[in-house]
Amino acid sequence: MAYLTQPDYVTYVCSCSQLKPITSLYFCRHCLQIRCGFCICHEVDSHYCANCLENMPSSEARLKKNRCSSCFDCPSCFHTLSTRATLAQQRQSQEAAAAGDTKVENKASKKMYYLSCFNCRWTSRDVGIPDQPVGGWPERTHPHAARLAALLEHCRAISQLEKQDRLEKERKKFTIRGKYITLTDKTGLTGAMARSLAGMPAEGAPAAGFPPSVAEEEVEGLPEDFYTKEVDLKQITSMPQRLASPEWQPVLVSRLQPLPRALSVKRSQRCRQCDHNLTKPEYNPGSIKFKIELLALYHVPEVKIISCDPLKPGGTGSLLLKLCNPTPHELALRLLPHDYGTEVEECAEEEEGDEKEPKPKKEVSKRPALPSYSHLSPLDVSLSLAQRDDAAEYDDDAQAAQPQHEIVMWRKSNKMALRLNVSLSEDAPADRCAVAFTLEYSYRNTLPPSAAAPRQPQDHTLRTTVLLDLGKLTV
Known part of the structure; x- marks a missing residue:
């Protein structure tokens, strides 16, 4: 571990003039240039959970807010929580065959589950979360979730409207007189203009009666014993614990809730100049191999x-x-x-x-x-x-x-x-x-050679x- 903390004594100059160690550089076999993390494009290939190795598409990960629905992190020390089973006594009513409609109450055991942290010994029972059956853990609903969703939709509509106006201005700027590609170019009547002439709202336009946010001058005052009450630091959450759940930001330790585990991504990296892949991992989340791995350390x-x-x-x-x-x-x-x-x-x-026909200069x-x-x-x-x-690495007699x-x-x-x-x-x-x-x-x-253009080394x-x-x- 001491080697990892040492500075980089040997660095290479990248094509974008960055000084990087050879372990942080890539080599493009197509444009024959050394690339670093700043001069390549990063693309997300797949989303997966590092704990349960569940793979999900990008659309599903976006709906779940890039969180896993079955794995949780400890809100106290941020380690992965484990699911523990226990036998709970509950009362069930059964019909006795001999008594007819008479109901006999008897005690039966049922397996229930709770979350526990093996690092700091935090459990979901410490904050009053009841044990759950196999069905899973219920999601908490924020009291202002509807308002936040409306604000996001309103901002999305405004962004879409501004994008349409910008595209319309660019289309008018580059339109050549006398040459029309589509009927809208000849008449100048676009879909947005037709909707406005018909008295219909523009597609993706923000709602007209959207209530704006109003700032209040009067805020809720502090409690009377705020400055005199003795502070117990063991009962107050730290800043990392509060920022881990930005929607709730609990102040007391008794209000901590399990944190859904953030998804991990497998990303591929592409050269900006020739648009070829430099690294491309396997789609299987459990595999650590790469389909393409053009590291400078290998070339x-x-x-x-x-x-x-x-x-x-x-x-x-x-x-x-x-x-x-x-x-x-x-x-x-x-x-x-x-x-x-x-x-x-x-x-x-x-x-x-000096040549009569100058060639394009390289950057x-x-x-x-x-x-x-x-x-x-x-x-x-x-x-x-x-x-x-x-x-030869294992030949001691060499x-x-x-x-x-x-x-x-x-x-x-x-x-x-x-x-x-x-x-x-x-x-x-x-x-x-x-x-x-x-x-x-x-x-x-x-x-590798192709059928269209066979290559020789x-x-x-x-x-x-x-x-x-x-x-x-x-x-």
Whole structure:
């Protein structure tokens, strides 16, 4: 758990110029770009209850206010409540065969149920909720539920009317004279105008006689012993307990009610540029597998910091890095300065401007402010990294391969360690030191072929900028 609380010492620059760790990034195989959570679209696939694993469509979840009708949370500690059974004595009347119409009362036991929390020992009996049979738990009705529903319907009608007016203005703006697509474009008479000429209310229009809300000047006063009565904090609810049920907001602990459990969602994520899915889970709520899972951890080389010498302003230190190849193909790597990608893009734009028929320029995103006071050496070194081998992870007798370059410390399977030198300038900040470099790597696109366009595996050369956090400087 201590590792989860540590800062992200190695971050990658996303296509939208965000700095994120590799575990929070995605990789699009269609546009060959690294995406983060801010540059992708999030879509809800299904709703389900995480406790009973009941799957329900979006329309049913909307009617139930995204709550499960059979699972409840504890209003005191917010853990899941368990249903407990007990035998209750009740009186039943039965007709005795020997007595004719005479009714004989006898005691019979019936199984009843109540809710209990195994964490804080809260039960539904503590607040006076009677035990229920198998039928379920009744829902509480808010005294102002009718007024709230009327307000929602009124606001929905106003929103629909404003949307129709906006669409009507846009239609008139882009209508070409002499070219009519429909009869309403030629006559200028729409459905809304026809209803108004006939004296009928517009479709979705707000009700004319809707009573508005009126603020009252006089409010109910505080009780006389409000300032003198001794406060018992054990009998007063906390702010999280009140906000958990915003409709009621109970003040006393004796008025707490079981909270219907909120539904969970399975969401898919889509690339904003090419509109392809990056992650898509299984529809079954009990499955944790993904149909599509394009995480950057499976396609982009992973960089880790092994160790770093203490650094001083204007000094030089040694840095050990570990690179890992997550793909089943051999990678060709190059370490370049962090401003290398910007220079290449500017040169490409100049070449396109010299042509007679200029091509549409690509959108070049603004790069974040990377440190200019630190430099890595040596750079522009070509390396190769073997493909991933899952069986080699459990081979204890495997020996490390001999390094093929002076900066390579050791190689083993799809991993290797590099020794680099970090040089700092005199104006380096003492609070936090960082160094950036551009990682160029080869990528083999293995999109599944289709009947219309059969594809062959294609090799691409991609670049990503990596930022390393080296900690504080020594004085």
